[in-house]
Amino acid sequence: MSIYSEEFARYYDLILYGRDGFYASEKELEFVEWVFNEYTDIPARVVLDAGCGTGRFTVPLAAKGCAVTGIDTSSAMLDICRKKLELAGLEPDLAKTGIHELDAPEFFEAVICIDSVLNYRLEPDRIVDVLKRFNRALLPGGAVVVEMWNLFANMHLVNKERKYVNEDSGKRAEIREKNVYDPASSIFKVDLDVAITDGGKTMTAGHTESFKIMKFHEIMRYMNDAGFADIRAFSGFGFEEPVQEEGESMVIIGKKK
Numbered sequence: 001m002s003i004y005s006e007e008f009a010r011y012y013d014l015i016l017y018g019r020d021g022f023y024a025s026e027k028e029l030e031f032v033e034w035v036f037n038e039y040t041d042i043p044a045r046v047v048l049d050a051g052c053g054t055g056r057f058t059v060p061l062a063a064k065g066c067a068v069t070g071i072d073t074s075s076a077m078l079d080i081c082r083k084k085l086e087l088a089g090l091e092p093d094l095a096k097t098g099i100h101e102l103d104a105p106e107f108f109e110a111v112i113c114i115d116s117v118l119n120y121r122l123e124p125d126r127i128v129d130v131l132k133r134f135n136r137a138l139l140p141g142g143a144v145v146v147e148m149w150n151l152f153a154n155m156h157l158v159n160k161e162r163k164y165v166n167e168d169s170g171k172r173a174e175i176r177e178k179n180v181y182d183p184a185s186s187i188f189k190v191d192l193d194v195a196i197t198d199g200g201k202t203m204t205a206g207h208t209e210s211f212k213i214m215k216f217h218e219i220m221r222y223m224n225d226a227g228f229a230d231i232r233a234f235s236g237f238g239f240e241e242p243v244q245e246e247g248e249s250m251v252i253i254g255k256k257k
Contacts, residue, residue, distance in 0.1 A: 041141030228254030
């Protein structure tokens, strides 16, 4: 996995989401809170945000009263998350740790792993290992929420080069994206080159990353192999069961036995 540079991390929200200071939507938060309050066997307020990035979920969940620990491998992304928490009057609880290094037996009541973070593990055995770490980190009755981009609902974007512009709060990002999908290995590679204008100054940033693409049945099998129970799949952060390959993203939940 390639670590985000300081320049890329500073404008990550603008580049990826088209917003400066982007947070989870009310629909996304409503789904996650349903998992915490109704799906789990215990009330979930002590939460791990595994691969928290700039705090898209960390900040709003902390604002709602959860004790959220955020971990990420990028110091630059954690710095952005820390600033967001402090600006919101919240106490940061962040650590520079990879999901593959997690070792916190029966500490959390819920684990969330959002925005395809799990897909950075490119081999099935490494994916299962991370899911086992999530399982071990949960108290009995706690739950995990795993979300990833659904490539199969977005095949029109595959193996193409495209250019687009995102602007917000006086900042402008001109983005060139090139991606390649190898169906034999199920690896999706993305190259991003960005020209950012902020305060009259222009700078460039680039990033390359690769993802392991999974279908619903594959990630559900890995969840089962990791020891989770009552595994359910949803098309995005709604309450609809998945219909084959439909749905902008795949959301899988499971409980610690």
